[in-house]
Amino acid sequence: MKFGILGLSLSHPYTFAKLLQKLKHEVAFVWDYDYEKARNFGERFNIKVIKEFEDTYKEHIDGVFIEVESHKHVEASIPFVKRKIPLFIDKVMALNIEDLERIIALSKQNNSIIMTSSAISYKREYREVNELVSKGEFGQMINATSFVCHDMSNYLKEENSWQDQIEKSGGELLNFGIHGIEPVYNILGPGIEYVEANSEKVKYEQALSEDNGIVKLKFNNGSIGMIILTAIAEHYGFNTMIIGTKKKYFLEEKYEEDPLGYEAMIRAFIKGIENNTYPIPLNKIEELIKAMIAIRMSIKENRRVYLYEL
Known part of the structure; x- marks a missing residue:
C-alpha cells in the first residue's frame, strides 16, 4: 500500500515512516508547513516531498496520516475525506464540538474511513x-x-x-x-x-x-x-x-x-483499509x-x- 504523511508537528511521523517501510509499505509523500523540515524528512526516509498542500490530495494513495497540530486536524482532513481516502488522524482528533460533528458527518456521508487513537x-x-x-x-x-x-x-x-x-x-x-x-x-x-x-x-x-x-x-x-x-x-x-x-x-x-503500541495501531489501520471497515x-x-x-x-x-x- 501507498501512504502519505501530512504534517510533522509531532514525533510520530518519524516512527510511522520507519514502521510502514518495515512492513513493506510505501510512504509516497510527505508535506509540512515548513518545507525545509519536510525536505530533511524526505531525505532521511527517501520519500517524495510535496511543497503545496493542494497537491497532496491529488496523489494516488491508499491512506494518509494526519500529523498537523491538533486544532488543524479537521480542516486538513476534509479534502481527503471528500475523496474517500482513508485517514489516520493523530490525537486529539478534534478540540471542539463543531469540528467533531463536521468530520463525523463527512465520514458518514462519503463512507470514508477515519481512525484516531492513542x-x-x-x-x-x-x-x-x-x-x-x-x-x-x-x-x-x-x-x-x-x-x-x-x-x-x-x-x-x-x-x-x-x-x-x-x-x-x-x-x-x-x-x-x-x-x-x-x-x-x-x-x-x-x-x-x-x-x-x-x-x-x-x-x-x-x-x-x-x-x-x-x-x-x-x-x-x-x-x-x-x-x-x-x-x-x-x-x-x-x-x-x-x-x-x-x-x-x-x-x-x-x-x-x-x-508503545505503534506497530499494532498501524496494522489495525491497514486492516481497516483492506476490509473497507472502520x-x-x-x-x-x-x-x-x-x-x-x-x-x-x-x-x-x-x-x-x-x-x-x-
Whole structure:
C-alpha cells in the first residue's frame, strides 16, 4: 500500500515512516508547513516531498496520516475525506464540538474511513485486558483507574509549545492524558454519562495548561473511570488498576516488543483499509472525543459536564 504523511508537528511521523517501510509499505509523500523540515524528512526516509498542500490530495494513495497540530486536524482532513481516502488522524482528533460533528458527518456521508487513537490502547497489555473484559472474566465492571506519568518539560520549549496550549492541543490533560483516558474508556465503555476534571500547576508555573490533573468518567452502567496524570515525573509509564465483581488486576508494562503500541495501531489501520471497515466504530470515536471536549469544559466551568449537553 501507498501512504502519505501530512504534517510533522509531532514525533510520530518519524516512527510511522520507519514502521510502514518495515512492513513493506510505501510512504509516497510527505508535506509540512515548513518545507525545509519536510525536505530533511524526505531525505532521511527517501520519500517524495510535496511543497503545496493542494497537491497532496491529488496523489494516488491508499491512506494518509494526519500529523498537523491538533486544532488543524479537521480542516486538513476534509479534502481527503471528500475523496474517500482513508485517514489516520493523530490525537486529539478534534478540540471542539463543531469540528467533531463536521468530520463525523463527512465520514458518514462519503463512507470514508477515519481512525484516531492513542497508541497506548494498542499495547499488548491493554489488548489482552480488553479481551478478558469482553469475555466476562472480570464480571461486572466496577472501576478502572489509569496512571499516566511523564515529564512535560519538552513541551515547554518554544518549538513544541503548541502541545501545552489548550486552544491548539487541548492542553496537557488531553494531549497526553488521552493515553489514560482512552484505555479506561475501552475497558468500561461505551456509555459515558458525565465527566468531572480538575487540574493544577505543581512544578511548571510557566506551563500554559497544567502539569497535574485528574479526570472522572461516570458511565451509564454505574462504573467509574479515573485518570491521574502526572506531568512532572522523573519516570515514564502507563499503568491501570482494573476492578470487577469477579477479579481485580493491576496492569503493568511487561512486553518489550512494540512497547508503545505503534506497530499494532498501524496494522489495525491497514486492516481497516483492506476490509473497507472502520478500525474503531465511529460512534465510539465520537463519544470519546465528546468526553475529552467535556473535560476541558469541566475544568473551565468548575462543574460536572453531562455528555448530553454537547
